Amino acid sequence: MSTQHAKKANEFVKLTDVVDRHDATFWAVRSKRDRMAHEVPEWEDLRAAADMIKKHTVTHLADYLGRFAENARRNGVQVHWAKDAAEYNAIVLDILRKHDVKKVVKSKSMLTEECGLNDSLMANGIDVVETDLGERILQLLGVPPSHIVMPAIHITREQVLECFRGHGIIEKNGRQAADSMGGDLKTLEAEADPTFLTRCARYHLRDNFMTADCGMTGANFGIADTGEVVVCTNEGNADMSTSIPPLHVVSMGIEKLIPDYKSMAVFQRLLARNGTGQPTTVYTSHFRKPRPGTEMHIILVDNGRSDILGNADHWQTLKCMRCGACMNTCPVYRRSGGYSYSYFIPGPIGINLGMLRDSDSHYGNCSACSLCCSCDNVCPVKVDLSTQIYKWRQQLDSMHHADPMKKTISEGMKVLFDHPGLYTSALRMAPVANVVPSWLAGLAMKPWCEGHDMPVFAKKSFHQLWKNGLKEDSQK
Amino acid sequence: MKVGLFIPCYVDALYPEVGVSAYKLLRSLGIEVDYPEKQTCCGQPMGNAGFQGKSEHLVKSFDELFSGYDYVVAPSASCTAYVRFFHPRIAGHECEAAGKTVDLVEFLHDIVQVKSLPAKFPHKVSLHNSCHGVRELGLSSPTERNIPAFNKIKDLLKLVEGITVVEPERPDECCGFGGMFSVEETGVSAKMGLDKLKRHIATGAEYVTGPDSSCLMHMQGIAAKQQLPVKFIHVAQILSSGL
Amino acid sequence: MTTEEIILSNLRGNVRETYDMPTLSFGKLQYPDPVGAFITAASTVAGASVIEAREGDDINELIRKAYPEAKIIASNLPGVKADRNPDEVSSPQELDGTDVSVVAGTVGCAENACVWIPQTMRQRAVCFICEYLVIILHRKDIVSNMHEAYMRIEMPEMGFGTFISGPSKTADIEQALVYGAQSFCGVTIILV
Numbered sequence: 001m002s003t004q005h006a007k008k009a010n011e012f013v014k015l016t017d018v019v020d021r022h023d024a025t026f027w028a029v030r031s032k033r034d035r036m037a038h039e040v041p042e043w044e045d046l047r048a049a050a051d052m053i054k055k056h057t058v059t060h061l062a063d064y065l066g067r068f069a070e071n072a073r074r075n076g077v078q079v080h081w082a083k084d085a086a087e088y089n090a091i092v093l094d095i096l097r098k099h100d101v102k103k104v105v106k107s108k109s110m111l112t113e114e115c116g117l118n119d120s121l122m123a124n125g126i127d128v129v130e131t132d133l134g135e136r137i138l139q140l141l142g143v144p145p146s147h148i149v150m151p152a153i154h155i156t157r158e159q160v161l162e163c164f165r166g167h168g169i170i171e172k173n174g175r176q177a178a179d180s181m182g183g184d185l186k187t188l189e190a191e192a193d194p195t196f197l198t199r200c201a202r203y204h205l206r207d208n209f210m211t212a213d214c215g216m217t218g219a220n221f222g223i224a225d226t227g228e229v230v231v232c233t234n235e236g237n238a239d240m241s242t243s244i245p246p247l248h249v250v251s252m253g254i255e256k257l258i259p260d261y262k263s264m265a266v267f268q269r270l271l272a273r274n275g276t277g278q279p280t281t282v283y284t285s286h287f288r289k290p291r292p293g294t295e296m297h298i299i300l301v302d303n304g305r306s307d308i309l310g311n312a313d314h315w316q317t318l319k320c321m322r323c324g325a326c327m328n329t330c331p332v333y334r335r336s337g338g339y340s341y342s343y344f345i346p347g348p349i350g351i352n353l354g355m356l357r358d359s360d361s362h363y364g365n366c367s368a369c370s371l372c373c374s375c376d377n378v379c380p381v382k383v384d385l386s387t388q389i390y391k392w393r394q395q396l397d398s399m400h401h402a403d404p405m406k407k408t409i410s411e412g413m414k415v416l417f418d419h420p421g422l423y424t425s426a427l428r429m430a431p432v433a434n435v436v437p438s439w440l441a442g443l444a445m446k447p448w449c450e451g452h453d454m455p456v457f458a459k460k461s462f463h464q465l466w467k468n469g470l471k472e473d474s475q476k
Numbered sequence: 477m478k479v480g481l482f483i484p485c486y487v488d489a490l491y492p493e494v495g496v497s498a499y500k501l502l503r504s505l506g507i508e509v510d511y512p513e514k515q516t517c518c519g520q521p522m523g524n525a526g527f528q529g530k531s532e533h534l535v536k537s538f539d540e541l542f543s544g545y546d547y548v549v550a551p552s553a554s555c556t557a558y559v560r561f562f563h564p565r566i567a568g569h570e571c572e573a574a575g576k577t578v579d580l581v582e583f584l585h586d587i588v589q590v591k592s593l594p595a596k597f598p599h600k601v602s603l604h605n606s607c608h609g610v611r612e613l614g615l616s617s618p619t620e621r622n623i624p625a626f627n628k629i630k631d632l633l634k635l636v637e638g639i640t641v642v643e644p645e646r647p648d649e650c651c652g653f654g655g656m657f658s659v660e661e662t663g664v665s666a667k668m669g670l671d672k673l674k675r676h677i678a679t680g681a682e683y684v685t686g687p688d689s690s691c692l693m694h695m696q697g698i699a700a701k702q703q704l705p706v707k708f709i710h711v712a713q714i715l716s717s718g719l
Numbered sequence: 720m721t722t723e724e725i726i727l728s729n730l731r732g733n734v735r736e737t738y739d740m741p742t743l744s745f746g747k748l749q750y751p752d753p754v755g756a757f758i759t760a761a762s763t764v765a766g767a768s769v770i771e772a773r774e775g776d777d778i779n780e781l782i783r784k785a786y787p788e789a790k791i792i793a794s795n796l797p798g799v800k801a802d803r804n805p806d807e808v809s810s811p812q813e814l815d816g817t818d819v820s821v822v823a824g825t826v827g828c829a830e831n832a833c834v835w836i837p838q839t840m841r842q843r844a845v846c847f848i849c850e851y852l853v854i855i856l857h858r859k860d861i862v863s864n865m866h867e868a869y870m871r872i873e874m875p876e877m878g879f880g881t882f883i884s885g886p887s888k889t890a891d892i893e894q895a896l897v898y899g900a901q902s903f904c905g906v907t908i909i910l911v
Contacts, residue, residue, distance in 0.1 A: 002662075027646070034620065040622070066727065239902060282888055284833065306729035367661050370650050371607070377611060474503070
C-alpha cells in the first residue's frame with residue numbers, strides 16, 4: 001500500500017546525504033523565517049489581516065477584477081482574459097506574433113509553468129530565456145523545479161558548472177565574470193565558485209536582455225485601485241526583463257488581486273519574511289503604465305480558479321501567495337524532495353492544488369502528510385492546509401482512489417470499535433495468542449517493520465486491569 | 477467533580493501502565509474517576525486513513541458513554557484533539573462529551589491547576605512536544621508563531637523533585653508517526669523518527685517523555701531497531717511516580 | 720459571452736459567503752530613531768553602504784570617493800556630473816556598460832531598508848543596468864514601516880516605481896549568497 005509519492009520518497013530517503021542536505025537547507029530557511037516572524041511584534045496581526053484581506057478580495061473578486069481591468073486600460077495597458085491554459089497560451093502567442101517576437105526574456109512565473117507556456121512558445125519557434133538564475137539553470141538542464149521559490153536548490157555547483165560548460169557559457173562569459181571579481185579564471189572555474197558561476201550567468205543573461213523582443217513577468221500582486229501589478233524579485237531580473245525590450249507581457253492569476261496600497265503594505269511585510277526569511281525582497285516593483293513608446297499587456301488567467309471559489313472545502317487555497325513557507329516547514333517535503341510529488345508545486349499547498357487541478361493524476365500525493373499542522377501555523381494567509389489534506393483523504397474512496405488495504409483495515413477497525421464486546425475479547429486474546437489485534441494490523445505489516453521493531457503487547461490490557469482491581473478501588 | 481477516564485485503544489493494549497498512572501494521579505487529587513467499560517477508540521486511525529465515515533457509530537457511542545461526566549480525561553493529546561475537534565464535524569453537530577474532553581496535561585494544568593505533586597524522578601528527560609498537543613490543544617506555544625512562550629507539560633514536570641527537563645533542537649518538529657502515515661509512507665516516516673530520536677539523544681537525556689504514547693511507540697520501535705540507548709516514558713508516569 | 724463575462728459570472732455565481740475588509744487598525748512597528756534604524760538595516764542585512772552627507776558636502780565628490788574607478792556615470796539629476804543621461808539616449812541598450820547610476824529616492828523605510836525610486840527618467844533601465852547604484856535620499860523622508868511608506872509614495876507620470884533594498888542578489892546556487900545577480904552589484908545610499 002504505497003502511493004506514488006511514497007514509492008518515490010522511499011527511493012529518495014535512501015540517499016541519506018542528499019536527504020540530510022535537503023532537510024538542513026529548508027530547515028535553515030524555516031529558522032530564518034521564524035526569526036523574522038519574532039522580530040515583528042505585530043506578526044500575528046499581519047497574518048490575521050492578510051487572511052481577512054484575501055477572504056474579502058476573493059469573495060468580491062468579480063468586482064475587484066472589473067475595477068482593476070478598467071484602471072489598467074485607463075493607464076494605457078491592454079487587458080486580456082483567458083479561461084484556461086490553452087486560451088492563455090494562444091493569447092500570448094498572438095501578442096508575440098503581432099510584434100514579430102523572436103526572443104522572450106522571462107522572469108519567474110508559476111502561472112506560466114502551470115499553463116505550459118514555454119513549451120507552447122518553443123513549439124512555435126520563439127526562443128524563451130528564463131532569467132531567474134535558478135530557473136535558467138533548470139531550463140538549460142531540461143528539468144522541472146523542485147521548489148517554487150528556490151527552484152534549483154537541489155542542483156550542486158559542480159552540476160551548474162558542467163551545465164554552463166556544455167552550453168558554452170563559461171567559454172563566452174567566464175573571462176568577464178572572473179575579471180568582475182578580480183579573480184583568476186582557472187582557479188574560480190576549478191572551484192566551481194558560486195559567485196563566479198552567478199557572474200557567468202549575469203553576463204550570459206545580459207546578452208539576452210539586450211537582444212530580446214519581449215519581457216514577460218508574472219505578478220505577485222495586482223492592485224485594483226490603481227490597475228497596477230507588483231513583481232517582487234531579489235535578482236532584479238523582472239526589472240531587467242521589462243526595462244529594455246519594447247514589449248511587456250504580464251501573466252496574472254485572477255486570485256492575485258488585492259484592493260489597494262494599504263493592503264499591499266501588509267503583504268509586502270509578510271511575503272519575503274515568510275518565504276525566505278528576509279525582511280524584504282530586494283525589488284518590489286510597481287508597473288502601472290507601458291514605458292514611453294512601448295506596449296504593456298496584462299493577461300488575467302482563470303484556469304480553474306473561478307471554479308475553486310465554489311468549492312466549500314478548498315476555496316481558501318485561492319488566498320495562497322506562493323511564498324513557499326509551507327513546503328519549507330513540511331517535515332515530509334524536507335525528507336522527500338520536490339520530485340516525489342507528481343504536481344509541479346510540492347508540499348502542502350501543492351498537494352491541494354494538484355488535487356484541484358486533476359485528482360486522477362495527483363491523488364498519490366495525499367499520503368505525503370503526517371498531519372503535523374506546522375504548515376497551518378506558518379501560512380501568512382492562514383490557508384487551512386492540513387485540514388484540506390485530511391478532507392481529500394476522506395474523498396479518495398468515492399473517487400475510487402482509496403487504497404484497498406487501508407479500506408480493509410478501516411473496515412476491520414469499524415467492526416471492532418463498534419462492538420465493545422468484540423474489542424475487549426480481541427484485547428484479551430492479544431497478549432496470550434501473540435496475535436496482533438486487527439486495529440493495529442498496519443503496524444504488523446512488513447513495511448512498518450522495516451523501520452521499527454514491533455511494539456510489545458502488555459500482559460494485561462487496561463480494560464483487564466480495571467476489572468481486576470481498579471474498578472473496586474475507584475468505588476472506595 | 478466526576479471524571480470519565482478515556483483510555484485510547486493503543487494505550488489500552490500496549491501501554492496500560494500509562495492508564496493506571498493517569499488513574500492514580502487523578503485519584504490522588506481527590507477526584508472521582510470512572511472508566512466506562514464499553515469505550516474503544518477515538519476513531520482517528522480511520523479518519524487519517526480517509527475513512528472518517530466509518531467512525532460515525534463510534535462517535536455516537538462515545539457521546540452517549542461520556543456525556544454524564546464533568547470532564548472526560550485522556551492521557552493522550554492526539555486522541556483528545558481528535559475527539560474534541562473532529563467528533564462534532566463527523567456527527568455534524570456539537571457533541572456534549574467532545575466539548576469537555578481534555579488531555580491529562582490540560583486537566584491538571586488548567587482545570588485542577590495543581591501547584592505541587594509528591595512525585596520524584598531524579599533523571600534527565602527530553603520533552604517530546606507532540607504535534608497535536610502543540611498545534612491543536614495548545615499544550616505549548618508553537619515555534620512557528622509569534623506569541624508569548626509557554627509549555628504546560630514543562631510547567632507540570634517542574635513540580636517533580638529531582639528531574640531535569642530539556643528539549644531537543646527543533647523542539648516541536650514532527651516525529652513522523654501520523655497513524656496510517658507511518659504504514660503508507662514508511663521511508664519518510666522512519667527517517668523523520670530517526671532524525672527526531674537523534675535530536676532527543678543529543679540532549680544527553682536518559683528518557684524521552686511526552687503526552688502521546690503513539691509518538692513514543694513510534695520512536696521506541698525505531699530506537700529498538702537501531703539499538704539506540706534511550707528510554708521512553710509517558711508524562712503521566714513521571715507525574716505519578718511518587719504514588 | 721466573452722471570456723471576461725464567463726469568468727466574472729462564474730465568480731459571482733460561486734461566492735457562498737462574503738467577508739468584510741478588515742480595518743488594519745493594529746499597532747505597527749515604530750522606531751524611536753527611524754533614520755538610525757534605516758542605516759543599520761541598509762548597511763547590514765540589505766548589504767548597501769550608507770554615506771551620511773554633511774552640510775556643504777559636494778555630492779559629486781561623495782560619488783567619486785565611493786566609486787573611484789567608475790568610468791561611466793549615468794544620471795539625469797540636476798547637479799550630478801554624468802556621462803550619460805537616461806532622458807537623452809536613443810535606446811535603453813545604450814545604457815549598458817554604465818558603471819554607476821545616480822537616482823533619487825523619495826521614501827526610505829527603516830524596517831527593511833527599502834527606498835522608493837519613482838521613474839523620473841525616460842529610460843528606467845538606468846536604475847538596473849549599472850554595476851553600482853547610488854541613491855540620494857533625504858533623512859526627512861525616512862519612515863518606520865511599510866504601512867507608512869505606502870501612504871507616502873507617489874506614482875510618477877511615467878507609471879513605474881520600485882522599492883529597492885540593497886544590491887541585486889541570489890542564493891540559487893547551493894544557497895551561497897552572491898551580490899550582483901542580474902542587476903547592480905552594489906548600492907550606496909547618500910543621506911542628505
